[in-house]
Amino acid sequence: MTALTPTAASASNTPSDPRRSTRGLLLATLGIPVVIILMLLAFLAPSINSGAQDxxxxxxxxxxxxxxxxxxxxxxxxxxxxxxxxxxxxxxxxxxxxxxxxxxxxxxxxxxxxxxxxxxxxxxxxxxxxxxxxxxxxxxxxxxxxxxxxxxxxxxxxxxxxxxxxxxxxxxxxxxxxVAPLTEADPSGVGLSAIALPLVFGGMASGVILSLVLRTSPWRRALGAVAIAALGGLCVAAVLQTWFGAVDGSFLLLWAGLSLGIAAISLTLIGLQETLGYAGFGLGAVLMLFVSNPLSGLATGWQWLPSGWGTFGQLLPVGAAGTWLRSAAYFDGAGMGASPWVLTAWIVCGLALLALGAYVNARRSRRDRMS
Incomplete structure (x- = not known):
């Protein structure tokens, strides 16, 4: 049995550097309020500055x-x-x-x-x-x-x-x-507005869980994200249309829009995590929850948002999915604009990030084994 030397024993029991702990506490104390303010501004600024203009x-x-x-x-x-x-x-x-x-x-x-x-x-x-x-x-x-x-x-x-x-x-x-009335079961249109939360949560939750459960299988994560998106989109479409009667229109088109929206969010998070590590989760969460969500215009229509911000929101997954779903629900699919291409682009970017991250991580693993 090998006894610990005094140096080793003291090193194992040495507390963390007080200066490092102080810096961490200071960063947390100053950083978290800044994040809270940014979160507030992300949701409040578009709402306050929204209105009828042009x-x-x-x-x-x-x-x-x-x-x-x-x-x-x-x-x-x-x-x-x-x-x-x-x-x-x-x-x-x-x-x-x-x-x-x-x-x-x-x-x-x-x-x-x-x-x-x-x-x-x-x-x-x-x-x-x-x-x-x-x-x-x-x-x-x-x-x-x-x-x-x-x-x-x-x-x-x-x-x-x-x-x-x-x-x-x-x-x-x-x-x-x-010419495009709301349904009798949902005369105020709250059903479509409520889609934002399951859309964002479904994409983010599936991305995080799959990345944690299938750490060594990047492409299984991608397949899992697609499967979850398809099943999740089916469930949400069924609840909205057949259960609550909140929307009309093509069920298949509604299902497709929900599935692509969830997949775009999920695959983007998975790709960011594979490329940047856990910091990718933070970046993806900020992008989807605090940027894409408030700028989507799901509750009011994107033209009601401040000039420029509504257009920018349509280039993000939640805004593009919202335009697709509104067109599918009330306009027989008309007026989708670029939303199918925007969602497809986010899915492709997520897969590209996943491929890049998997390649870099594989090379790093081989290099570590050789050394």
Whole structure:
């Protein structure tokens, strides 16, 4: 039996360097509050700065009233809409149904007077339908007020002004048409908004667990991530559509979007962990939970986010998955934009990182064995 020398014994019982412990405590004391502030800003800043600004709006109206209507829009909602003039009412409805615009206005005139149709799509995001419905009421009130003001300018008396107002209200009708309504079971649209948490958690949890359980099998991790994503997407789609009735549309398309979204998050975390070690988990968690999630626009639609941030959010997995799912749920798959390519790109990047990390780690292991 070999006895420990005094030097070895004292070394084994030597406490950690007090200076190192102090530095660690100082870093934790200063660093954790900074992280908390960044987390708060990540969720709070987009919410506070969000709102109606330069929202795409389709317009069809006779040439004679286009300028007047644009002036009314600037008066009623300055800076809110980015108006695109289209050929007719069908083009307006088509732009909204294809998610090229958040809503539209069609004005027609005949012998009975002027008719205004405001086209909305509740499935595009909860704020837009309410905004356009209020706009319809405002436009009707402004038109009546303009008719009364014109009569006043001509010196009409009170009785005549009342008659003018009644005739203006009778000759002009404003209707609101919802071309992508929410379901009766979920009239407020909370079902789709609630997808963000299982989407992010499912991808992150599967990535972390697979990396811990299958440490020496990188490609089994990838296969496991794909399998979990497919099964998880199936379960979430079934709960949302067949159990709660929260969404309509193609079940297969909904399933595919959920599965690709979970896989994109999971494979990205697995690739980062293989390349950077446990620091990759931290980087992936920050990216998915504190950047991609608040900038996804799942609750409101990405156009409601601050200018630039909504577009950036669409290049991240949660935002791209949200656009895919909203299109699948309410627009028969129209208006997906680049979301399929964005999710595919994240999956490919995750696999590339996994391959790079596996190659580097294999070379390092061989070199260690040889030495």
């Amino acid at each position: 929202l795409p709006l389709a317009l069809s109206a006779p040439q004679a009233v286009q300028d007047q209507l644009l002036t009314q829009l600037d008066t009623a909602a300055p800076g809110v809409f980015d108006v695109t003039v289209v050929a007719d009412g069908e083009a307006v409805a088509g732009a909204v149904e294809n998610r090229e615009a958040i809503g539209g206005i069609t004005i027609t005139a005949d012998e009975s007077g002027q008719q205004i149709e405001v086209v909305t799509a509740s499935g595009a995001g909860s704020p837009y339908a309410a905004l356009l419905t209020n706009l319809a009421t405002t436009l009707e009130a402004q038109s009546d007020a303009q008719a009364v003001a014109a009569a006043q300018a001509q010196g009409a008396d009170a009785a005549t002004l009342l008659q003018v107002q009644q005739e203006a209200s009778a000759s002009q009708t404003v209707t609101v048409t919802d």
